[in-house]
Every structure is written in structure tokens, then in C-alpha cells.
Amino acid sequence: MLLRPLEMAQEMVRGAVESGETVVDATLGNGNDALFLAKLVGEQGKVLGFDVQQEAVDASCSKLAEAGFSGDAFQFNCVGHELLGEFTEGPLAAVMFNLGYLPRADKAVITTAETTLPALEQALSLLRVKGVLTVMCYPGHEGGGAEAEAVLQWASHLARDEARVMRYGMLNAPNCPPFLVAVEKVK
Numbered sequence: 001m002l003l004r005p006l007e008m009a010q011e012m013v014r015g016a017v018e019s020g021e022t023v024v025d026a027t028l029g030n031g032n033d034a035l036f037l038a039k040l041v042g043e044q045g046k047v048l049g050f051d052v053q054q055e056a057v058d059a060s061c062s063k064l065a066e067a068g069f070s071g072d073a074f075q076f077n078c079v080g081h082e083l084l085g086e087f088t089e090g091p092l093a094a095v096m097f098n099l100g101y102l103p104r105a106d107k108a109v110i111t112t113a114e115t116t117l118p119a120l121e122q123a124l125s126l127l128r129v130k131g132v133l134t135v136m137c138y139p140g141h142e143g144g145g146a147e148a149e150a151v152l153q154w155a156s157h158l159a160r161d162e163a164r165v166m167r168y169g170m171l172n173a174p175n176c177p178p179f180l181v182a183v184e185k186v187k
């Protein structure tokens with residue numbers, strides 16, 4: 001069975017991350033990716049999370065607490081991911097970006113290339129060798145196309161001896177379907 005782009009992102013992250021490592025959810029939203037990451041790294045690991053909306057941070061904290069994780073296992077910040085480098089020196093095993101807007105919330109609050117690209121640069125520099133960076137891009141909403149294009153430009157120009165870069169998404173779907181950009185750090 002073919003995986004959806006987000007499922008593919010999870011497969012790639014699952015293959016890269018070991019229990020006890022530090023990982024990042026760069027766009028917390030409802031905390032689904034954060035919970036997925038917390039289950040991978042466990043109580044001995046750490047999930048750092050970022051979102052500019054307090055409701056997203058609160059929802060994500062509640063989700064992990066309800067799943068039984070203690071406050072030691074995660075640190076969620078109501079801060080833009082472009083400040084990632086101020087919160088950790090790494091090394092990071094995985095960083096997940098899920099761009100766009102928070103479903104069922106203010107659709108005016110969207111990620112933009114202006115902050116996404118600096119965040120991607122920092123994430124890549126903090127990643128350990130064989131660590132994975134995943135970026136779910138949503139070109140279908142206003143502003144999403146420009147951001148998705150900027151992510152593609154950034155990723156496709158990474159040096160081949162430093163990073164392996166993949167793109168994955170549905171080809172025969174209407175209305176600019178979402179796609180995944182994934183980067184594995186080589187050295």
C-alpha cells in the first residue's frame with residue numbers, strides 16, 4: 001500500500017531516531033507530530049516544540065500529558081521556529097516541520113518562507129549525521145505555494161555530499177496537493 005506523504009515522513013523519522021535522543025517538532029499545531037516523536041524517543045529522550053500560537057502549545061502539552069509523558073520528556077515553546085538555535089545546541093536526531101495553518105483555528109496564522117527558511121537552515125546545522133529533517137508542504141492555500149516553492153529551492157540546492165534530499169507526493173490529485181521534502185544529513 002502506498003503511504004501518504006505524512007506517513008512517509010513518519011517512516012523516515014522512525015528509521016532515523018533512537019530512544020533517548022533529542023528531536024524537534026518545529027510546528028506544534030495540535031501536537032500530533034510531537035506525540036509521535038515522544039513515543040519514539042521515550043521518557044529518556046526530549047521533544048523540543050515550537051509554535052507561535054499559545055493554544056497550539058497548550059494543546060500539545062495536554063496531548064503529551066494525557067499520553068502519560070512527564071514534563072521532563074518535552075519542552076514546548078510559544079516561540080517561532082526561527083529561534084530554534086537559541087533553544088538547543090543539538091545534536092538532533094530528527095526535526096519535523098508541518099507547514100501551513102492550524103486546522104480549526106485562525107487560518108490567517110500561517111508559516112511563511114521568511115521564517116521557515118532560517119529555521120530549516122538551523123535545523124539542518126543542528127542535525128546529527130544520519131539525522132532526518134522532514135517538511136510537509138501545503139501549496140494549496142494562499143501563501144502556501146510561494147512557501148512550498150521556497151522550500152523546494154532551498155532543498156534542491158543543498159550540497160550532495162552533505163545531504164540527501166527527497167520529494168514525495170501524489171501526482172494525480174487536483175488543487176496543488178501536499179508533498180513531503182525530506183533531508184538526511186550525510187556529513
Ligand SMILES: C[S@@+](CC[C@H](N)C(=O)[O-])C[C@H]1O[C@@H](n2cnc3c(N)ncnc32)[C@H](O)[C@@H]1O
Nearest residue numbers: 027028029030031032033051052080081098102
Ligand atoms: C499545520 S500546523 C502544524 C500541525 C501539527 N504538527 C500537528 O501535528 O497537529 C502549522 C502550525 O505552524 C504554526 N506556525 C506558524 N508560524 C510559525 C513559526 N514561525 N514557528 C513555529 N510555528 C509556526 C501555526 O501556528 C500552526 O499551528
